[in-house]
Amino acid sequence: MDNLRLLRVGPEEQAFLQYIPGNLRPLLGQDDIVCVGAVYGVHACGAALAQRDQRGVYDLRYIFIDPAVRLCGLGTYLLRGLLGQLRAMGTRQVRAIYSPSMLEDGRQTLGILQRAGFTQSKPVTTGFSTQLKDLPDLQPIAAPEVAVYSAAGVPQAVKDAYWALLDAGELPPFADTRDLERPWWELSSFCTVHGNLSGWLLVDRKGEGCHVAGLYVLPAFRGSWTAAALIARSIRAAKVLAPPETTVWASAIGHDSFSLCDKLLRLGNRATKETEFSAVYTF
Known part of the structure; x- marks a missing residue:
């Protein structure tokens, strides 16, 4: 040595x-x-x-x-x-x-x-990657109480509600736009139900690919159309703005979020899926 x-x-x-x-x-x-x-x-x-x-x-x-x-x-x-x-x-x-x-x-x-x-490593999440062309064309959610916006054009009232949650320390790190390296605002989405902020999907630009950095639905709106509406809008925007061969990948997402993505996106054998592990070193 x-x-x-x-x-x-x-x-x-x-x-x-x-x-x-x-x-x-x-x-x-x-x-x-x-x-x-x-x-x-x-x-x-x-x-x-x-x-x-x-x-x-x-x-x-x-x-x-x-x-x-x-x-x-x-x-x-x-x-x-x-x-x-x-x-x-x-x-x-x-x-x-x-x-x-x-x-x-x-x-x-x-x-x-x-x-x-x-620390001892523990399995915590599942990640996946696929190509944009292999994702299905999801239709907009036809629910009048649901509205979805590009993060590049979200109304000020929705922005204010989001920043109030951040300032109160009520959100996990993956839901924080400040943790994005190269935020792709046109592909990121925010959703409201009856005018109230219900959730958001954050997309980061990693190399030539799209990284689904965070999908978060506020507790009061889980089980609603929010997650499906966010995913549908972001995919439609991506197919307009990015080449079909663009890699789309997500990491460190929980079991429930992965199950939802698997159901909506019909990932099947076209996607690479892996269990992810977590460990911590403290000085």
Whole structure:
């Protein structure tokens, strides 16, 4: 291991791009991104990347080890190096919400996190990805009491109701527009029932794809048309504004939300589905 070393990875380190997904590569060099790479001798052999959210908490976004050097402790070494960088920056907590595809063997990912000091990983959500052309054409909800707006043109009263909930601290992080990296307002949607804010769907632009960053329905309106109306409007807008081959993906969504998407979008065998896990490291 004497020839093994870590280095901070920026956009100029081209040798590490093979270990970083295409949607994350444009983020290298940004202030909220910390990426480290492992080098053995003169050869790059893996990378790990974390991203800071609006609240200052870092999320482990990706870790990948070259298949030729797996099962020798390199993943743990790489992750501890990333945690060391984050600790030196004053970070208090790092979260990992990930799928088995972060490494070829999902059990290996679990072991790496545990050996690095993360809490026991637990399955928490399901994610999926598909292409826009494979999503069905959903019709608008024909309920007179339901109105759906593009986030780019939402009425001021609806905006005020949304920000009041945020200011009161009543919303989970995935429902907060401030956590979006490159918000796609034309595809994001807000819904009202009888003029009252009932829910919203947030879409982030990740690389060339659409990331369904958050689907949230206020408790009083769950079981109504709100979720279906939001999804239908956002899909119609996406099919107008984005190419048919655009990747549409969602991550860290709960069982109920995934079941709704599966029912409305008829994902079937056209979508890639994965269970996602959560673990936390506290300094």
